[in-house]
Amino acid sequence: MSDRTHVGCGCQRGASHEGAGHGGAAVHVDERRVNVMSVRLRVWRQKHAGDKGGFVEYDAGRLTPDMSFLEMLDVVNEDLQRDGDEPIAFDSDCREGICGACSLVIDGVPHGPGQGVTTCQVYMRNFSDGATITIEPWRAQAFPVVRDLIVDRSAFDRIIGAGGYNSTNTGSATDANSALISQAQAEEAFDAAACIGCGACVATCKNASAMLFVAAKVKHLNILPQGQPERRQRTVAMLKAMDDEGFGHCTNEYECEAVCPKEISVEHIAFLNREYLRAQVLSSGMRPVITEA
Amino acid sequence: MALTGLMWYGFLVGHLAGNLTLLSGDSGAAFDEYAGFLESIPQFIIPTELILLLALALHVYCAVSLSREAAAARPIGYRQLRSVGGRSVASRSMIWSGLLILVFLGVHIFTFKYGDRIDGSLFRLVQETFGHAIWAGFYLIVMVALGLHLWHALRSAFQTLGLSARPTLRRLSIAFCTIIAGGFALIPATMFLGG
Numbered sequence: 496m497s498d499r500t501h502v503g504c505g506c507q508r509g510a511s512h513e514g515a516g517h518g519g520a521a522v523h524v525d526e527r528r529v530n531v532m533s534v535r536l537r538v539w540r541q542k543h544a545g546d547k548g549g550f551v552e553y554d555a556g557r558l559t560p561d562m563s564f565l566e567m568l569d570v571v572n573e574d575l576q577r578d579g580d581e582p583i584a585f586d587s588d589c590r591e592g593i594c595g596a597c598s599l600v601i602d603g604v605p606h607g608p609g610q611g612v613t614t615c616q617v618y619m620r621n622f623s624d625g626a627t628i629t630i631e632p633w634r635a636q637a638f639p640v641v642r643d644l645i646v647d648r649s650a651f652d653r654i655i656g657a658g659g660y661n662s663t664n665t666g667s668a669t670d671a672n673s674a675l676i677s678q679a680q681a682e683e684a685f686d687a688a689a690c691i692g693c694g695a696c697v698a699t700c701k702n703a704s705a706m707l708f709v710a711a712k713v714k715h716l717n718i719l720p721q722g723q724p725e726r727r728q729r730t731v732a733m734l735k736a737m738d739d740e741g742f743g744h745c746t747n748e749y750e751c752e753a754v755c756p757k758e759i760s761v762e763h764i765a766f767l768n769r770e771y772l773r774a775q776v777l778s779s780g781m782r783p784v785i786t787e788a
Numbered sequence: 789m790a791l792t793g794l795m796w797y798g799f800l801v802g803h804l805a806g807n808l809t810l811l812s813g814d815s816g817a818a819f820d821e822y823a824g825f826l827e828s829i830p831q832f833i834i835p836t837e838l839i840l841l842l843a844l845a846l847h848v849y850c851a852v853s854l855s856r857e858a859a860a861a862r863p864i865g866y867r868q869l870r871s872v873g874g875r876s877v878a879s880r881s882m883i884w885s886g887l888l889i890l891v892f893l894g895v896h897i898f899t900f901k902y903g904d905r906i907d908g909s910l911f912r913l914v915q916e917t918f919g920h921a922i923w924a925g926f927y928l929i930v931m932v933a934l935g936l937h938l939w940h941a942l943r944s945a946f947q948t949l950g951l952s953a954r955p956t957l958r959r960l961s962i963a964f965c966t967i968i969a970g971g972f973a974l975i976p977a978t979m980f981l982g983g
Contacts, residue, residue: 537867550867603870629868636861699869701880702858743861744854746879747944753873762952769950 532558532619535627536571538583541640548640550629560620564607565590565597567619584643590615592756595691598698599644600631605695605754613693613756633694635703636741650740651692651708657736658729659712661721674720681719688715689757696751696759702743707751709733710767711759717770727774734771789854790945792847797942797968799840804971811978816911823910848890855883878940885937892930915979924980928973935969 533556541548555571562570565587572582588596597614601607607617622628630644638646676684690711697705713730716722722729745764752761806826809818826833878885899917906912917923942961946952 600866600869603866603868604872631866631868634862634864634866636863699873701862701869701875702854703861741861743858745947746854746858746882747874747940747947748876748879749874750871751873761947762954765947765950765952767950768948772950 532560532624534558534567534619534622534625537627537629538644539631540583540643541632542642544639544641558619560618562619563590563615564599564601564617564619564621565615584641584645586645587615592616593691595693598633598646598648598693598695600633600698602629605633605698606693606756610753611756611758613691616756633698635694635697637703637705638694638697646694648692648694650742651694651705653740654705654709654733654736655692655712658725658732659716660725661716662724663721676719684715684719687711687718687759687763690715690755690759691757693756695754695756697742699750699754700743700745701748701750702746704745704751705737705740705742706745706764706767707755707759707761709737710761710763713770714763714766717766726770730767730770730774734767789847789850790948792843792850793941794945795840795843796847797938797945799836800938800968800972804968807975808971810911810914810975816909816915819911819914820909844890844893848886851883851886876940878936881933882937882940885933888930888933889937914975918976918979921980924976927976931969931973931976934972935965938965938968941965 533554536553536555537550538553539548540551553571553575555567558567558570565585568583568585575582586596586598588594590597592613592615595613598605599607599614601614601617606612606614608621609617632638632640632644633646633648635646637650638648641647688711690708692708694705694708696707697703700706713733716729717726747761747764749761752759806822807819809822810816812818900910900914903913903917906916918927939961942964943958946957946961951957
């Protein structure tokens with residue numbers, strides 16, 4: 496069973512389940528999985544951060560178009576483990592497009608085919624039977640590969656730590672209606688706050704820039720009353736943290752907007768640039784903004 | 789990048805407006821008069837040239853350092869990376885179109901600013917130069933590169949300066965770069981065909 500052309504078939508186990516009397520539902524599932532679809536995977540495998548890594552090909556068979564892309568990988572991994580091979584390591588958590596954990600570059604596009612979707616929302620029906628699918632990890636100096644397709648995205652956490660917060664009074668909660676925010680303002684802030692921090696913007700940018708992420712995080716706080724006390728420092732500190740982490744700069748190609756699963760607009764980057772100019776030049780009277788605590 | 793680039797944009801508008809006198813059909817009288825006028829006000833021209841030179845140096849310095857930074861930000865590339873957004877020939881080739889324009893600038897200044905005028909007429913020198921297919925062709929190719937550079941440059945500048953990335957401004961960038969590059973291209977094309 497070490498022959499990799501059989502990886503992912505799973506039919507032998509299905510047959511034995513049926514024989515063991517697992518019931519009609521199991522038979523139905525197994526029937527659906529017989530030779531409906533198969534693909535060839537070209538997957539980046541890397542044992543650890545220091546490993547050189549390389550592409551390994553797998554034939555994944557007996558799939559169905561209704562499977563999600565991650566379920567397809569689960570099937571492949573089940574068979575790899577059954578054969579005593581190391582499963583393909585990849586990130587996933589909620590599997591409903593809201594957590595930002597899944598992160599695969601599928602055929603050269605972060606989160607694969609489809610607009611406004613995360614990797615877990617990609618289905619096998621997006622691919623033709625017999626297709627060869629290339630799967631790579633996010634590539635950026637600031638996102639080092641931990642193993643296979645998993646990258647360390649803690650650089651984003653450090654950017655948030657630099658300014659993605661606001662002052663809050665302790666003690667009894669303030670009245671919810673004490674800070675007046677117009678509906679339009681709330682909607683705009685929410686559009687920015689929809690960012691799930693997956694890092695697809697960095698992955699697709701030719702400069703591995705995190706501008707869209709930083710713009711979204713700065714904006715949703717900077718346009719609300721609660722975000723005003725740290726407004727200037729936030730903008731400058733988060734951009735500085737982005738540079739310090741080794742992300743590139745924005746050259747306005749807007750690939751980020753196109754792959755963003757939450758369809759965050761590059762208009763937020765224009766806002767970030769405005770905020771930066773305001774913080775550094777206009778409202779500071781050319782005095783530098785102190786970002787250190 | 790944006791501020792220094794916009795300074796050169798301003799220069800190009802003025803340069804094109806002045807140079808279109810080459811096409812006035814009066815055997816260069818208007819153009820030579822215009823050139824003579826510029827040479828008669830060195831107190832204005834020399835500082836302008838120095839400012840533009842400084843802006844150019846800053847622009848090139850920023851471009852090179854940002855390109856190096858971008859390469860460092862992704863030391864290991866993808867086997868496959870597909871564009872699904874706004875990446876264009878222009879945006880991909882900014883550093884290359886920029887370098888071509890830089891080389892062109894040297895050649896252009898050497899040829900016309902410091903070139904030997906024919907009977908004291910700059911128009912005759914321009915006419916003679918663009919009479920050669922190689923020179924006219926070279927200028928036309930560079931104008932295509934210039935057009936691409938200016939297209940991505942202007943829409944980027946709007947964004948970098950915090951204005952907007954709205955489609956209206958993107959369309960405005962296309963229109964403006966077509967006028968500038970097309971206008972400049974008209975000069976060698978017309979003079980080659982006309983003479």
